[in-house]
Amino acid sequence: MTDHRLRITDNGLRITDYRIVCLAGGVGGAKLAAGLAHIVPPANLTVIVNTGDDFQHLGLTVCPDLDTVMYTLAGMANAETGWGRAGESWRTMEMVAQLGGPDWFSLGDLDLATHLTRTQLLSEGQTLTAVTHHLCTHLHIQPAILPMSDQPAPTMIESDGRILPFQTWFVRERWQPPVSKIILPEDVKATHAVVRALETADMVIIAPSNPFVSIDPILNVYPIRALLEDVPQVVTAVSPIIGGQAVKGPAAKMMQEMGMEVSATAVARYYGDLVDLFIYDRQDEGAFEERGEAVAMDTMMVDGDGRVRVAKEVLHASLNFLES
Amino acid sequence: MTDHRLRITDNGLRITDYRIVCLAGGVGGAKLAAGLAHIVPPANLTVIVNTGDDFQHLGLTVCPDLDTVMYTLAGMANAETGWGRAGESWRTMEMVAQLGGPDWFSLGDLDLATHLTRTQLLSEGQTLTAVTHHLCTHLHIQPAILPMSDQPAPTMIESDGRILPFQTWFVRERWQPPVSKIILPEDVKATHAVVRALETADMVIIAPSNPFVSIDPILNVYPIRALLEDVPQVVTAVSPIIGGQAVKGPAAKMMQEMGMEVSATAVARYYGDLVDLFIYDRQDEGAFEERGEAVAMDTMMVDGDGRVRVAKEVLHASLNFLES
Numbered sequence: 001m002t003d004h005r006l007r008i009t010d011n012g013l014r015i016t017d018y019r020i021v022c023l024a025g026g027v028g029g030a031k032l033a034a035g036l037a038h039i040v041p042p043a044n045l046t047v048i049v050n051t052g053d054d055f056q057h058l059g060l061t062v063c064p065d066l067d068t069v070m071y072t073l074a075g076m077a078n079a080e081t082g083w084g085r086a087g088e089s090w091r092t093m094e095m096v097a098q099l100g101g102p103d104w105f106s107l108g109d110l111d112l113a114t115h116l117t118r119t120q121l122l123s124e125g126q127t128l129t130a131v132t133h134h135l136c137t138h139l140h141i142q143p144a145i146l147p148m149s150d151q152p153a154p155t156m157i158e159s160d161g162r163i164l165p166f167q168t169w170f171v172r173e174r175w176q177p178p179v180s181k182i183i184l185p186e187d188v189k190a191t192h193a194v195v196r197a198l199e200t201a202d203m204v205i206i207a208p209s210n211p212f213v214s215i216d217p218i219l220n221v222y223p224i225r226a227l228l229e230d231v232p233q234v235v236t237a238v239s240p241i242i243g244g245q246a247v248k249g250p251a252a253k254m255m256q257e258m259g260m261e262v263s264a265t266a267v268a269r270y271y272g273d274l275v276d277l278f279i280y281d282r283q284d285e286g287a288f289e290e291r292g293e294a295v296a297m298d299t300m301m302v303d304g305d306g307r308v309r310v311a312k313e314v315l316h317a318s319l320n321f322l323e324s
Numbered sequence: 325m326t327d328h329r330l331r332i333t334d335n336g337l338r339i340t341d342y343r344i345v346c347l348a349g350g351v352g353g354a355k356l357a358a359g360l361a362h363i364v365p366p367a368n369l370t371v372i373v374n375t376g377d378d379f380q381h382l383g384l385t386v387c388p389d390l391d392t393v394m395y396t397l398a399g400m401a402n403a404e405t406g407w408g409r410a411g412e413s414w415r416t417m418e419m420v421a422q423l424g425g426p427d428w429f430s431l432g433d434l435d436l437a438t439h440l441t442r443t444q445l446l447s448e449g450q451t452l453t454a455v456t457h458h459l460c461t462h463l464h465i466q467p468a469i470l471p472m473s474d475q476p477a478p479t480m481i482e483s484d485g486r487i488l489p490f491q492t493w494f495v496r497e498r499w500q501p502p503v504s505k506i507i508l509p510e511d512v513k514a515t516h517a518v519v520r521a522l523e524t525a526d527m528v529i530i531a532p533s534n535p536f537v538s539i540d541p542i543l544n545v546y547p548i549r550a551l552l553e554d555v556p557q558v559v560t561a562v563s564p565i566i567g568g569q570a571v572k573g574p575a576a577k578m579m580q581e582m583g584m585e586v587s588a589t590a591v592a593r594y595y596g597d598l599v600d601l602f603i604y605d606r607q608d609e610g611a612f613e614e615r616g617e618a619v620a621m622d623t624m625m626v627d628g629d630g631r632v633r634v635a636k637e638v639l640h641a642s643l644n645f646l647e648s
Contacts, residue, residue, distance in 0.1 A: 099458075
């Protein structure tokens with residue numbers, strides 16, 4: 001196959017006609033999506049985001065992964081925390097605590113505006129897809145950011161015989177209870193926009209997000225997994241495990257608790273045939289054992305330049321695979 | 325009847341065994357309630373508050389009159405605006421506006437914490453009465469503040485053939501559309517706490533709140549009107565019309581639009597036999613025409629001292645009526 005719509009110029013990689021879809025959870029996904037947004041023309045980039053960790057809190061519909069992706073693409077994300085907005089203040093939340101309300105999930109004054117506006121628009125009958133489009137428009141975000149579904153699709157964590165809503169486990173209990181099982185809902189359907197984006201995509205890039213609680217919830221939404229298996233686009237996954245560790249969050253801990261080896265190899269095996277091309281970090285080059293197409297590169301995204309560099313190399317490797 | 329449980333001492337009026345209930349709407353009601361709270365032992369004072377102007381906004385249950393009464397009794401009210409909290413900031417609301425959310429109803433950062441906490445507790449299945457008690461406890465408010473009902477009881481405004489939710493008319497359209505009719509809901513029931521407070525009250529004081537959209541919604545809740553008519557307590561009403569004008573808000577405009585004279589006399593006639601003792605301002609002394617028990621006094625409450633003075637004189641007049 002020789003398709004030269006994707007080209008490297010002196011200014012870097014140029015993509016004109018390729019349609020790219022990125023599947024993303026929170027921080028890692030948001031960083032790669034931001035890198036892609038720097039390179040790929042907005043009309044050609046769609047980010048499909050996990051909504052399995054959405055929840056109702058203080059009366060509001062909170063969508064942590066959607067918000068992390070939105071804030072990161074808008075250049076508003078708090079780089080230190082990995083969640084919420086830069087320049088945030090906490091007047092309302094401090095008062096909620098004084099009033100004896102639940103303060104275990106921190107919602108900053110600026111961040112609250114997102115949840116309030118979203119909840120209002122949802123209450124007026126708009127879909128989460130339409131509301132997300134509304135918010136992105138007002139945040140001047142050009143690529144399409146799509147929730148994986150307009151239906152609620154709550155991820156539940158089974159731990160020591162308890163079944164915990166995701167945010168209870170993740171934030172309230174600081175992801176400490178050991179995970180025996182992740183329970184994903186049945187019968188959740190993707191939106192028309194998600195199906196169309198995947199059907200027309202030339203490349204699907206699975207971001208270096210948690211495979212179990214960020215990516216699996218997306219793949220679990222009908223018919224997303226089938227679309228990735230059946231349609232002719234290249235599916236590239238980027239390992240969230242670097243040097244045998246998770247860059248951030250509970251991925252490595254979960255792998256241990258679920259009896260898996262903590263390695264890029266194990267992630268590649270977990271994705272299996274769904275993925276055409278697996279990208280892992282150079283740190284893991286000696287230890288990487290999986291057959292199949294795989295490329296090692298420096299995948300750490302420590303700053304904005306790092307995001308663009310990784311996005312460019314991931315696109316380049318995917319193009320090479322397409323053209324091989 | 326001679327009952328000397330209510331006494332004037334050198335320190336002012338002292339009430340020991342009298343049980344006082346105040347029916348209150350927003351600002352005027354809150355001021356008189358605060359004055360009463362300064363004099364009456366907390367265990368003997370209950371404020372029953374209009375919830376007809378409650379509404380759902382930005383996903384939250386907002387109860388403007390309850391909040392005005394709470395904030396005023398807690399010493400946290402914004403004296404300049406007549407609503408909301410002192411020392412308020414507007415970061416979240418400014419961001420809601422930037423996100424294209426509705427910003428016609430201003431919710432400050434501190435105020436928002438009340439609505440968030442209330443909405444959370446309601447979503448956990450608590451009644452509005454229980455939630456209000458929770459909030460009052462955390463705001464160190466000792467007298468009982470009771471919503472008139474735990475059921476939604478929305479006041480609707482009919483104007484030029486349109487039927488508007490109260491806050492749409494009052495805030496969004498700045499009470500400018502002429503009022504042809506006020507529509508109160510049927511089949512709303514008072515809480516057990518409200519019924520018990522009225523059944524055991526020695527005095528019921530109808531605060532100088534709007535008779536049509538603050539007091540009528542309370543009287544409309546079953547069986548509050550019947551309890552005021554039938555039980556032997558003294559019912560004292562304080563005129564919200566001073567010098568032929570409303571101190572604040574739309575009362576005078578509504579009276580005109582509904583074909584009433586704008587006067588303390590008209591308010592006294594409107595309450596009719598429900599009220600045993602009517603208190604009106606000295607400014608209206610010459611024009612006051614209603615027969616029945618009525619007392620003129622200086623009813624303006626311009627500051628904290630004014631509230632206590634008016635509360636004391638209202639209690640005193642009610643006591644004189646009881647003992648006469």
